[in-house]
Amino acid sequence: MLWVEKYRPKTIKDVVADKKVLEKVVTWAKNWEKGIVQKPLLFAGPPGTGKTSLALAIANTFGWEVVELNASDQRNWRIIYHIVGEGAFSETISDEGEFLSIRQGRLKLIILDEVDNIHKKEDAGGEGALIRLLKKKPRQPIILTANEPYNLSAELRNLCEMITFRRLDVRRVVAVLERICAQEGIRADRRALESIARNAGGDLRAAINDLQAIAEGKTEIRVEDVVTAKRTQETDVFKVMQKIFKTTSSAVYSEAMLLDESPDDFINWIDENLPLEYSGEDLLKGYLVLSRADIFLGRVRRRQFYRLWKYATYLMTAGVQQVKKEARRGFTRYRRPAIWQMLAASRQRREKMKTILAKIGRYSHLSKKKASTEMYFTIKFLLSKTEIPIAASVAAFYDFSEDDIKFITGDEERAKEIMKYVKEHRLHRVEDESFLTAFEMLEREEELATAAEAEEEKLIEVVSEEGDESEEETEEKVKRERREKRRKKKSKGKEVTLDFFS
Numbered sequence: 001m002l003w004v005e006k007y008r009p010k011t012i013k014d015v016v017a018d019k020k021v022l023e024k025v026v027t028w029a030k031n032w033e034k035g036i037v038q039k040p041l042l043f044a045g046p047p048g049t050g051k052t053s054l055a056l057a058i059a060n061t062f063g064w065e066v067v068e069l070n071a072s073d074q075r076n077w078r079i080i081y082h083i084v085g086e087g088a089f090s091e092t093i094s095d096e097g098e099f100l101s102i103r104q105g106r107l108k109l110i111i112l113d114e115v116d117n118i119h120k121k122e123d124a125g126g127e128g129a130l131i132r133l134l135k136k137k138p139r140q141p142i143i144l145t146a147n148e149p150y151n152l153s154a155e156l157r158n159l160c161e162m163i164t165f166r167r168l169d170v171r172r173v174v175a176v177l178e179r180i181c182a183q184e185g186i187r188a189d190r191r192a193l194e195s196i197a198r199n200a201g202g203d204l205r206a207a208i209n210d211l212q213a214i215a216e217g218k219t220e221i222r223v224e225d226v227v228t229a230k231r232t233q234e235t236d237v238f239k240v241m242q243k244i245f246k247t248t249s250s251a252v253y254s255e256a257m258l259l260d261e262s263p264d265d266f267i268n269w270i271d272e273n274l275p276l277e278y279s280g281e282d283l284l285k286g287y288l289v290l291s292r293a294d295i296f297l298g299r300v301r302r303r304q305f306y307r308l309w310k311y312a313t314y315l316m317t318a319g320v321q322q323v324k325k326e327a328r329r330g331f332t333r334y335r336r337p338a339i340w341q342m343l344a345a346s347r348q349r350r351e352k353m354k355t356i357l358a359k360i361g362r363y364s365h366l367s368k369k370k371a372s373t374e375m376y377f378t379i380k381f382l383l384s385k386t387e388i389p390i391a392a393s394v395a396a397f398y399d400f401s402e403d404d405i406k407f408i409t410g411d412e413e414r415a416k417e418i419m420k421y422v423k424e425h426r427l428h429r430v431e432d433e434s435f436l437t438a439f440e441m442l443e444r445e446e447e448l449a450t451a452a453e454a455e456e457e458k459l460i461e462v463v464s465e466e467g468d469e470s471e472e473e474t475e476e477k478v479k480r481e482r483r484e485k486r487r488k489k490k491s492k493g494k495e496v497t498l499d500f501f502s
């Protein structure tokens with residue numbers, strides 16, 4: 001059994017959290033018990049910090065039933081409406097003329113996971129439906145969880161009481177790891193546990209998973225085990241890729257962390273083999289996740305924040321894994337990243353990459369670095385996988401030559417076909433409906449900007465963890481950056497959008 005499940009907190013006392021958070025949540029639950037209808041809670045914070053655990057622990061402590069649902073799955077909405085419609089209380093008037101709430105049976109806690117992934121547009125089960133539901137002041141307790149609360153609309157946030165979860169510090173993570181070791185009968189060197197905790201960057205789930213991987217079959221953990229575990233692990237790239245593409249096993253992230261490949265190399269493996277395993281919408285989503293991972297890698301390269309490797313690895317493993325609707329059956333012969341052979345072949349190829357990025361940067365109004373981190377994978381997808389007319393309009397928009405397209409797609413025939421279409425239809429940098437549609441699929445500028453903002457926020461959090469900044473200073477910094485971004489966007493936004501899509 002996975003230790004993260006085995007040691008999931010049973011009651012509120014087992015949850016590691018700030019006192020204030022616990023007090024707030026307990027008061028909320030007690031009010032429900034008294035029949036006072038409360039605003040839903042929104043638990044917001046990074047993965048593995050105990051959001052779901054605290055929600056489950058409350059239900060357990062107060063003897064409530066639990067209905068745990070994923071908000072983005074439309075099939076769940078009937079159930080949600082049904083439960084909320086049941087109502088937990090009926091009202092009556094006492095002899096003294098007071099309103100009284102009479103409890104009907106057990107309370108049912110609805111936990112809506114990952115509301116930040118809920119669709120913005122879809123009416124049937126999207127954010128709009130959730131807002132309508134919450135406006136009715138549901139008479140059953142609801143807890144929403146989200147990693148990125150600022151991906152939600154302000155309206156939805158205002159309908160909830162937000163409780164922020166922070167990354168757990170090393171001391172607290174070590175305390176949990178020590179408790180687990182004691183219960184498993186494992187003697188552990190404190191320095192080894194500290195090293196695991198530091199590695200996990202405040203994600204207790206990751207720390208417990210790492211501990212389990214290292215402790216497997218041992219009665220003692222020494223510092224050397226933590227270091228050597230990374231190098232001697234047998235897991236190889238192919239096995240990890242198989243797990244990503246063909247399974248939903250939650251071990252992919254920790255296994256990828258044990259590989260000798262750096263995330264910079266590993267992303268090339270995923271990029272090369274993704275189209276062999278996924279197709280259609282899964283492939284598009286896969287590339288989108290990969291381009292997010294690449295943003296983090298870019299930041300590691302530029303600013304040497306190696307802690308961001310974690311997010312990048314998480315996205316390129318669990319992230320890519322989770323977007324698939326169904327795994328492709330049968331054996332897949334994976335390929336070595338073609339880009340390495342190309343780059344090794346000659347310096348010229350590297351120069352080629354530079355000119356391509358310069359074009360992407362120039363026409364998307366991005367720096368060359370941003371072009372590589374934010375657009376390259378998207379453009380690669382559009383050129384390689386969409387219908388020829390769409391690919392051709394993208395090529396024309398960026399003024400790509402046949403050679404550029406061949407380089408990006410790695411497909412000579414397709415490059416020829418695309419250029420033939422460009423020439424025959426005399427495409428050049430003009431508005432093209434199909435191109436617009438392709439980009440609409442990528443949820444357009446606004447959502448990319450929100451995501452970038454959220455990533456920036458994480459980055460700043462990391463900066464503050466590294467330095468001696470106070471919390472207020474960090475928040476002030478985040479706000480300043482946001483203001484600055486909004487200002488820039490306002491002054492430039494329209495012009496860029498028009499230019500970009502025309």
Ligand SMILES: Nc1ncnc2c1ncn2[C@@H]1O[C@H](COP(=O)(O)OP(=O)(O)OP(=O)(O)O)[C@@H](O)[C@H]1O
Nearest residue numbers: 004007008015016047048049050051052053204205
């Ligand atoms: N604050 C915590 N106190 C005790 N255990 C925790 C805490 N945070 C995480 N854990 C451990 O990590 C596992 C995962 O935590 P949990 O599912 O609660 O995280 P989460 O914040 O909901 O993450 P996600 O956003 O990815 O859903 C739990 O099963 C538990 O073992």
